[in-house]
Amino acid sequence: MSTAIIGNGFWGSAVARRLREQGEHVTIYADPEVRGASWAAAGICKLAWYKQETVRGMMDGTFDYDQFHEGFEWLSERVAIDPAPETFVNAPRGTSKVHTDTYLGDPLTVILPPDRPERVIEIIPSPTAVMVRTATGDALYDSVVVAAGAETDNVLGGLGFTDVKPLLGRAILFDAPEPEIAATGCVTIMTRPYAHFTFRRFRGRWRGGDTVERGGKMDRIAEVTRLAASYFPGAREIEVYGGNRPVCPKMFVRRVHPRVVAATGGHRVGFGLSGAVALRVESLLP
Ligand SMILES: Cc1cc2nc3c(=O)[nH]c(=O)nc-3n(C[C@H](O)[C@H](O)[C@H](O)COP(=O)(O)OP(=O)(O)OC[C@H]3O[C@@H](n4cnc5c(N)ncnc54)[C@H](O)[C@@H]3O)c2cc1C
Numbered sequence: 139m140s141t142a143i144i145g146n147g148f149w150g151s152a153v154a155r156r157l158r159e160q161g162e163h164v165t166i167y168a169d170p171e172v173r174g175a176s177w178a179a180a181g182i183c184k185l186a187w188y189k190q191e192t193v194r195g196m197m198d199g200t201f202d203y204d205q206f207h208e209g210f211e212w213l214s215e216r217v218a219i220d221p222a223p224e225t226f227v228n229a230p231r232g233t234s235k236v237h238t239d240t241y242l243g244d245p246l247t248v249i250l251p252p253d254r255p256e257r258v259i260e261i262i263p264s265p266t267a268v269m270v271r272t273a274t275g276d277a278l279y280d281s282v283v284v285a286a287g288a289e290t291d292n293v294l295g296g297l298g299f300t301d302v303k304p305l306l307g308r309a310i311l312f313d314a315p316e317p318e319i320a321a322t323g324c325v326t327i328m329t330r331p332y333a334h335f336t337f338r339r340f341r342g343r344w345r346g347g348d349t350v351e352r353g354g355k356m357d358r359i360a361e362v363t364r365l366a367a368s369y370f371p372g373a374r375e376i377e378v379y380g381g382n383r384p385v386c387p388k389m390f391v392r393r394v395h396p397r398v399v400a401a402t403g404g405h406r407v408g409f410g411l412s413g414a415v416a417l418r419v420e421s422l423l424p
Pocket of ligand 1 (some may be wrong): 144145146147148149150151167168169170171172173174175176177178179180181182183256257258259285286287288289290293306307308309380381382383384401402403404405406407408409410411
């Protein structure tokens with residue numbers, strides 16, 4: 139069986155890993171111009187985030203909660219999801235406590251390199267195969283998985299709609315001296331309910347990202363920078379990573395044609411869900 143996977147974010151990469159392990163021939167396509175959410179993600183995989191309210195609320199009846207645990211276990215044996223303590227600071231009061239069930243990975247080690255770094259223009263299924271069209275030509279596959287994040291509906295074209303919407307999120311890379319507060323691992327600063335920022339070590343520097351961002355407004359970036367300066371004295375901004383979170387009313391992992399599966403809608407917890415998505419996609423392919 140040959141399968142084309144469109145998108146090499148957390149979801150497309152997890153599906154590719156899973157299928158390759160089963161001996162399938164997989165070709166990953168990714169548009170080099172579209173930096174998806176996975177490149178900007180904080181990479182937090184805190185199991186507490188994935189309990190009933192979050193995961194069940196995102197599921198659409200085609201998943202059950204056990205699949206989430208099974209997928210999480212499978213993924214954590216394959217990629218760098220490490221236990222790391224996290225200090226929670228309740229700003230501005232400054233009280234803090236340490237949680238130990240946080241798992242951090244470098245998102246960039248999870249993302250697989252594309253075999254074809256090209257934009258997919260359209261996919262044309264037939265009863266016997268699916269054609270994938272790019273600017274350099276057409277190729278035929280037995281099946282196709284569309285995991286193009288917030289772009290999924292554009293790639294599906296006439297095949298259907300997942301109703302995914304983009305929600306801009308950003309992370310900032312800081313050069314900062316080791317702050318006292320971070321002795322235990324990463325630091326999450328709670329500014330108010332549903333507004334928290336996480337700073338973690340990233341390639342010798344500190345990376346700060348907001349985990350809930352409404353509307354992608356620039357003033358949120360200013361807030362992260364201000365916080366970094368107060369908790370990490372001497373912090374210097376190096377780079378801002380932007381990415382569109384794929385947001386669906388319910389996560390979408392379904393067959394849209396006998397040979398085409400679409401998978402998107404991880405919203406703000408897409409990393410931890412990707413293992414379960416891989417198992418689910420595998421079960422949906424012909
Ligand atoms: C700032 C920020 C922080 C976050 N922090 C966390 C976190 O700590 N923990 C967590 O679990 N989640 C977090 N998330 C959410 C998480 O990043 C997303 O849920 C997840 O990355 C979605 O993965 P995906 O594979 O579905 O899509 P994406 O990562 O968006 O990947 C889409 C892929 O599709 C490709 N593509 C698009 N169009 C085409 C085309 N026409 N042809 C070919 N390829 C195409 C792109 O090139 C890309 O490879 C965060 C998100 C942001 C923005």
